[in-house]
Amino acid sequence: MSGPSRRAFLRGLLAAPLVAGCTGGSAGPLVLAAGEPGGFYVEFGELLAEALGAAGVPAAVVNTGGSVENIQQLRDGAAAIGLALTDIALAARNGEDPFGGPVPLLALGRVYENYMQLVVRAEDPATSTADLAGRPVSLGAVGSGAAVFGDRLLATAGIAADVTHRPLRDAVAALEAGTADALLWSGGVPTPALAELAARRPMRLLPLAEHLPALRARHGEVYGPVTVPADAYGPAAPVPTVGVANLLICTAALPDETAAAVARTLVTAAPALVPESAVGTQYLDQRSLIGTGEVPLHPGAAAAYRELHG
Missing domain, CATH: 3.40.190.10 (Periplasmic binding protein-like II)
Structure with missing residues (x-):
């Protein structure tokens, strides 16, 4: 998809009610908490939203301050999925600063290197x-x-x-x-x-x-x-x-079928999910997607990876 058509696609999603990300229902797009304009999180998030939409899961990218804010949005139900550095995700699961208490995050995949x-x-x-x-x-x-x-x-x-x-x-x-x-x-x-x-x-x-x-x-x-x-x-x-490593994360509130659809998209659309400008070592490798370390995979995502790879 070209740049202008991609932007039009995303504008249409963002104009819709952002309900599915909070409720797990089908009334609106899946809300993806990304990062700052000009950064890699937003570029990756927009590519993923496009791929999810093509797979029948409309998704909307929202700009944030980054990992900490993304986790706070997941905790508070303002987003359904988000991007976070592994160290920040572990700090959240352990209730360390700046979270003030444990946030039971799950992973949908290990997506690339920061x-x-x-x-x-x-x-x-x-x-x-x-x-x-x-x-x-x-x-x-x-x-x-x-x-x-x-x-x-x-x-x-x-x-x-x-x-x-x-x-x-x-x-x-x-x-x-x-x-x-x-x-x-x-x-x-x-x-x-x-x-x-x-x-x-x-x-x-x-x-x-x-x-x-x-x-x-x-x-x-x-x-x-x-x-x-x-x-x-x-x-x-x-x-x-x-x-x-950077993780795509969620909470247990994300329905199994949605988590599975996201995992399948990460695998099947992997070549399209690395921005063209990237020259460094990016993950999005089918073998490393499941390597989420101490942040456990969402059961729906784990089932999808087993189905795809045995």
């Missing part, structure tokens, strides 16, 4: 996280997984910075204007808003892989080593950073 991207202007002298001590840094939007990871990163590294939490596009504007010296983003590679920034002015990423041992010691093995490919944002060498 890359932690710490961005500075190309001319900035910083070469590591430690060089940002005392400086103005935007650590993700309120309600995002990047905000939680950013706090964990600075605590693990023993660094104090002048921290703000801005939406991605505001953080990009602050970096360009010089009111922020760095921004942290968690998403696919390349993230559209960061690619747009790189096209306007030189920028680069700081390596984060050095913090992996300490992060894993404190927070478990949800974090792993990944590399942002060379030239992802213009001429640059590969950058070793921290990755965390």
